[in-house]
Amino acid sequence: MVPLNHYLVLSGILFSIGTAGVFLRRNLITILLSIEIMLNAVNLTFVAVGRYHNTVDGQIITFFVMTVAAAEAAVGLALVIALFRHRETLNPDAFTALKW
Amino acid sequence: MGYYAFYVFAFIAVIASLLVVGQKNPMHSVMLLIVSFGALAGLYVLLDAPFTAVTQIIVYAGAIMVLFLFVVMLLNVPREESVRAGLSRILGPFGMRIGVVLSVLLAIEIVWAMTQVGVGWFSQTPGAASVSSVALIGSGLFTRHAFAFEATSVLILVAMIGAVVLARREHH
């Protein structure tokens, strides 16, 4: 059997990858995808620790996380569409209207 | 057997995620992410959480990713301009270098932290996990976490309205 630590480490790696993606990519959609990766890493953590404590609560929380992720993805994509209509590009560097 | 399954799934998940971050074509990124979700679903099964695994496939891979696909295809997203393939090109500009450094740092931190967590093995008692998890989840969801459940449904409603409003074309 795999100890809990392994799951936690895996989750940490996935989370870091997601964060790197948010930071490094210059495409709005890819940024949103990276956020999904991060959320998944968190889900994994919840389920693993829930299993460790022999309780179902971890899975319930993942339920909520997924729901929120869905909502966030929907709104985020709607924003992307709106932004794309303005600038014809998905490069986040193009949206600097709030510059000082 | 479970041991090896874990490493296989883990490996797939990590590679797929790396590729998601590294791909130029957003379409490819979405596809790879689906693969990653599948691997995670497998891990959930290993963790005696079949309901969560299935939900993952249905909701995440099935609904959310399809939404992403729709948007990608709708917007006819071009290839990311001036994205340089390959690690050296990615590490070129100053900001990129910082970003990579920070990411690596984060990874090291988190991983190190997680290893420090002095936990050991999972309990072997069949306990809660082996019993039909759906029933347990349902009962917990609708009793102990009822409020959060209802709030979440309101959240989805609001998000839906918001998405409709935001994506609308301007009518005068």
Place this chain on the structure above:
Amino acid sequence: MLLLIPLLPFLGFVVNAFFGRRLTKSISGGLACLAISASFAVSVMSVLRMLGDPSGALQQDVFTWMASGRLSVPFSLRLDHLSALMILVVTGIGSLIHIYSTGYMHAETDGEYARYFSYLNLFASFMLVLVLGASLPVMFVGWEGVGLCSYLLIGFWFRKKSAADAGKKAFIVNRIGDFGFVLAMLLIFAAFGTLDFQQVAAAADGRAVEHGMGVITVATLLLFLGATGKSAQIPLYVWLPDAMEGPTPVSALIHAATMVTAGVYMIGRNAVLFSHAPLTLSVVAAIGAATALMAGTIGLVQNDIKRVLAYSTVSQLGYMFLAMGVGAYAAGIFHLYTHAFFKALLFLGSGAVIHALAGEQDLRNMGGLKKFLPVTYWTFLIGALAIAGVPLLSGFFSKDEILFRTFTSSNPAAKLLWTVGAITSLLTATYMFRLVYLAFHGERRHEAPAATAHPEEEEPAAHHGDAHGAHDAHGHAHGGIHDAPPSMAIPLIVLAIGSVVAGYVGVPHALGGSNRIESFLEPSFEVSDSARRTETLAAEARPAGAAQGGVHDAALEFQTPPEEEHGASAELMLMAISSGIAVAGIAIAWYFWRRNRPAADGMARRLHGIYSLLLHKYYVDEVYDASVVQPIKLISTGGLWRGVDAAMIDGAVNGVGQTVRAGSGALRRIQTGSVRTYAASLFLGVVLIIGWYLFRS
């Protein structure tokens, strides 16, 4: 009841100040005159009551003004012999001058007329507070108040720049003196623990006389500094000649009879203190004599009729301080009292002249007025004879008393001081009669003001101070010069009578009189019995460490009448000399300005340097301007304004603003508008925080 004395004119001020514009001239003027006359009536009643009172004084504690720690100052008014004389002078002569003003100021508009009377009433109120005050702070209230009213009244025609400047000059120079007064108050409180006149006198009496410097000497010198400001002595006299910009009745009341005498009164009030500081008294005498002489020389060559009288006032005040300085306090107050009569008379008379000539004040443009202004002429002549010290008039008795006491005083420079006084007497007679001859005798050198045009329309051009307008419009059929109207003539006559008879209360023993005024005033210059009793009790309560030995030193002896020592013969001889001086002065004036005018002009030309020096008042104003005023202006503008206020304070305030601006200018660059940068900074923060927690544990 004592409170009514200053309160009645104060009420007059309130009514005229707030409602004056809506009142007609007769009502506002009448009200003001009523207020001060009522105050005079109450004063008379209070004095009678006081004389019947066994303790010889009345006191009224109106309310507790300051009570904090050791300091306890009730707002108290006290009527004793000295203040009795003063309030009678202030309210009596004040009433006459109020009545005179109703005629003199008649050309003003209703609002201005009421404003004038409100100020005049306010002045009277403050002056009475000054005189009746039972402690230094209360006196100071009056002291400051009369300074304020002096400013308001000198600058009454404030639209004229010279008048406004004169008012400011008076107030500012006064303030320099007031600074000395305040310091003296602090010192006296520190030394004696009280500020009440009676208690201070009793406490001081228990101490030895200070030969040389000491606390009492410094305090009295500071008080005297205040007196030089208020009473126009060297070095702070420069405001008084400029104060002639104000209306002539103001000059009569404030700058002749009452306010300027406040310094003399103050020394009299603190006689016990001053007697314990012979050094101060010598300074007082010296400055008094010097001022008298200096002012007399300047008055000799002035061409403005009011300026001559102004310098004459300064000179006569010098006499009063000379008297105080040699310890003859009663003589000084006696001269104050007679001087009030004849100086007010002289000023009001000159006012009548100016009024008749519709604003002309230059002596060179007058002459031959005797036949046009008979009442004015005869009353003026009486005043001039009085001030010159012609025997049997009031000035003779008071001035002579001063000179006699100076001659016989124990001051080492007694004979020198007497000589200065005698020379000044000569100058007084001379310049006074120069004025009389130039103004009233000889041929007319002026044009009749309304002879060429209708009196109502003409606005005569020869204005110096009093902007009169066409006075002749009221009631006279013939254009030309007319004598004073009844409202002005009656006070002149009353004052003339006073100038003759007022002196008879002080007929000296040598001539067979009993010098009643001196015996009347003496008790006020000593420690009263009640105060002495309380002081003895307090002295016994005090720790016995301080050596409070000598009570009455030998130096205090010069308060006792020296007639027994020197005999009546010396006094008679000095009297004869003074009379001779007076006659000689009149004769000199008659020669130069009546008989042989060209000789006077010739002398002026030959002694051109001296003449010019005197005409320009020894250039004192110019010296003050260069040495004091300009440096202060320089420091204020360059140093304090530009350096401190603009550069430092504004710089600090603006600097804060600019620093914030610069800071925000730098900080706002964080808002790059690029989402990725924001994400990056979030990321950085997360990394750092996680790292922190990790490495802490």
